[in-house]
Amino acid sequence: MEDPFLLPVTYKGTQLQLEAQLQVRGYTHRFEVLVNGNAVYFETDEEGEYRAIAVNPITDHTPPDTGLLIAIAEAIKAVLA
Structure with a gap:
């Protein structure tokens, strides 16, 4: 697995820095992004x-806003571009 990095995301005019990690699995990959403590x-x-394929609530049971996803x-x- 790769080291975590900060993913710059602009949402509702605010610049966010979300912790993310690339996970390589065989011939595919996925990104894990922490949003309010939730993967x-x-x-x-x-x-x-x-x-977004899965949300694992850790800190609360409220899913992230669809616009944020x-x-x-x-x-x-x-x-990646």
């Missing part, structure tokens, strides 16, 4: 777009 995983779908997926794509 959110992003994998590519059939069209090559990133989507979209912003994170776009930030991942931007980092």
Whole structure:
């Protein structure tokens, strides 16, 4: 596995720095991003777009805002471009 890094995400006009980690698994990969202490995983779908596939609540039971998840997926794509 790769070392954690800070993923810059712009959401609602605010610049966030979220801890993320690339996880390579065989021929595929995913990103684990910590959002308010909760691990959110992003994998590519059939069209090559990133989507949130799982949320493991640790600190609370409120899932992240859908708009924030979209912003994170776009930030991942931007980092890889």
